[in-house]
Amino acid sequence: xxxxxxxxxxxxxxxxxxxxxxxxxxxxxxxxxxxxxxxxxxxxxxxxxxxxxxxxxxxxxxxxxxxxxxxxxxxxxxxxxxxxxxxxxxxxxxxxxxxxxxxxxxxxxxxxxxxxxxxxxxxxxxxxxxxxxxxxxxxxxxxxxxxxxxxxxxxxxxxxxxxxxxxxxxxxxxxxxxxxxx
Numbered sequence: 001x002x003x004x005x006x007x008x009x010x011x012x013x014x015x016x017x018x019x020x021x022x023x024x025x026x027x028x029x030x031x032x033x034x035x036x037x038x039x040x041x042x043x044x045x046x047x048x049x050x051x052x053x054x055x056x057x058x059x060x061x062x063x064x065x066x067x068x069x070x071x072x073x074x075x076x077x078x079x080x081x082x083x084x085x086x087x088x089x090x091x092x093x094x095x096x097x098x099x100x101x102x103x104x105x106x107x108x109x110x111x112x113x114x115x116x117x118x119x120x121x122x123x124x125x126x127x128x129x130x131x132x133x134x135x136x137x138x139x140x141x142x143x144x145x146x147x148x149x150x151x152x153x154x155x156x157x158x159x160x161x162x163x164x165x166x167x168x169x170x171x172x173x174x175x176x177x178x179x180x181x182x
Contacts, residue, residue, distance in 0.1 A: 027116045027128070032098035043112040045126050045136045048078035048143040050096060053150060053158055054106060063106045067161040069147040078142045110141050 026039050035043070051070040054063050070090060072081045080086050086093050094100060101113045108114070112126055122129050125139035137144045148161060 025128070027112075027122060032101060032113065032117055042128060043116060045110070045112045045123075045141065046078050046133055047108070047110065047136050047141045048073055048075075048147070049108045049111070049141075050094070051078075051080070052143070052147065055158060055162070065106065065163050066158050067147050067163055068150050068153055068158050069143055071149060071151045073143070073147075073149070075143060075147055075149060078137070078144055 051073045053066045053068040056063055072086055074081050101117050125135040127133045136142045
C-alpha cells in the first residue's frame with residue numbers, strides 16, 4: 001500500500017519481498033558480506049586500478065597514486081598473472097575484502113566493490129551488466145594503454161609517475177565508437 005508517497009508493506013507482503021529479492025541480481029539483493037566467493041570475485045570489473053603502486057606520505061598519511069602497476073599485472077588483460085599465489089610473490093599485495101572496501105580511501109569511485117557497498121549499482125560497462133570483459137577497457141576505465149609495469153621502473157623513480165586521479169570513463173554513447181575502433 002502507498003501512503004504519503006512511500007510504499008509500505010504489510011504482513012501479507014513478505015512473500016512478494018522474497019520473490020522480488022530472488023529476481024534481483026545478487027549485487028542488489030546481498031551485502032558484500034553476504035556474497036559467496038564466486039559472487040565476490042565476479043564483482044571485480046577487471047580494471048586493474050587496485051594494482052597500481054601507491055606512495056604514502058609518511059608525515060601526513062596521504063596516499064598518492066602512480067601510473068606504475070604491480071609486476072604481476074598483465075597490462076593488456078588487466079588481470080593478475082598469478083592471482084592464486086600473488087601474495088607469495090608480492091607480500092604487500094592487499095587482499096580486498098568487505099572490510100578493506102570500507103577502509104581504503106584510494107579505491108576508485110568506479111570500483112564495482114565500492115559502488116555496491118555505497119548502493120550506487122554497477123556501471124553500464126561492468127562485465128556483469130555488459131556481458132563482456134572488454135567494455136571496461138572500451139569505456140576507458142581500465143589501466144590498458146596508460147599504466148607502466150614496475151618491472152621496468154626503479155622504485156626510486158615511482159614519483160615521476162604520480163597522477164592526480166584516475167582517467168574519467170567514456171560516456172555510454174562513446175563506448176560503441178571505442179569498441180568499433182579496436
